[in-house]
Amino acid sequence: MIDLSSLVIKPLDSELDLGAFSCGHKLLDKFLKDKAATEHAAYKVRVFVACAPGDKCPLGYYALTVTTLVGSEVSEAAASKFPKFNVPAIYLALIGVNKDHQSKGIGRLLMEDVLDRSLSIAENAGIWAVALDAVSEEVAEIYEGYGFERFVEGERKMYMALQTVRDAKVAAAQEA
Ligand SMILES: CC(C)(COP(=O)(O)OP(=O)(O)OC[C@H]1O[C@@H](n2cnc3c(N)ncnc32)[C@H](O)[C@@H]1OP(=O)(O)O)[C@@H](O)C(=O)NCCC(=O)NCCS
Structure with a gap:
């Protein structure tokens, strides 16, 4: 049983053993083994891993970059907020959880970290949403x-507006 509260989410570093990671999706596994370190170091994406204390093999990881979206393709709210310019967003390029540990809440934990990190970036540069393409x-x-919501029903381009995340945090704080 994994104690989710003990997991450490941190930037990729050279001490990690990435060779044993497998989430069951070839491209995601290959990226972590072969490309993550160089792309992270080159600031092409930034890669974050979740590890159990003292463990060198990540239980999960994600990679972030930025993108812009066409507001009218996302939602009415996005189109009305950005009538003239494209919508700035954080793009969740990759996310995976080790297949022996899927469906235990690690994906949700990683996603909460993605949203918190995006909120923090949005305090310094305009960001409206987190966007991703679901693989299936x-x-x-x-x-x-x-x-997350779909841009268009039945398709797998998805987003979460950061204001929704802020509102949820305010509501949770008021309930506590
Ligand atoms: C997708 C992935 C990252 C999710 O991580 P995870 O740790 O397995 O997910 P979680 O344990 O946080 O479960 C997420 C929730 O989805 C639910 N869920 C699981 N399978 C589901 C399904 N087929 N349909 C709907 N909900 C589902 C779980 O019950 C859980 O809900 P809960 O927290 O309310 O109980 C992980 O399964 C994975 O790495 N998959 C292989 C690689 C991949 O496809 N990556 C995505 C690339 S876009």
Whole structure:
């Protein structure tokens, strides 16, 4: 049983053993083994890993970059907020959890970290949402469970407006 509260989410570093990681998706595994370190160091993406204390093999990871979206393709709210310019967003390029530890809440924990990190970036540069492309319908349904919405019903381009995250945090603080 994994104690989620003990997991450490941190930037990729050279001490980690990435060779044993497998989330069951070839491209995601290959990226972590072969490309993550160089792309992270080159600031092409930034890679973050979740590790159990003292463990060198990550239980999960994600990679972030930035993108712009066409507001009218995302939602009415995005189009009205950005009538003239494209919508600035954080792009969740990759996310994976070790297959022996899937469905234990690590994906949700990583996603909360993505949202917190995006909120923090948005305090310094305009960012409206986090966007991603779900790799499959099954994964899109998991992301809907996290609160992501589809640009268009039936498609797998998805987003979460950061104001929704801020509002949820305010509501949770008021309930506590
Ligand atoms: C997608 C992935 C990152 C999710 O991580 P995870 O740790 O397995 O997910 P979680 O344990 O946080 O579970 C997420 C939620 O989705 C639910 N869920 C699981 N499978 C589901 C499905 N098929 N449909 C709907 N919901 C589902 C779980 O019950 C859980 O809900 P809960 O927290 O309310 O109980 C992980 O499964 C993975 O690495 N998959 C292989 C690689 C991949 O496809 N990556 C995505 C690239 S876009």
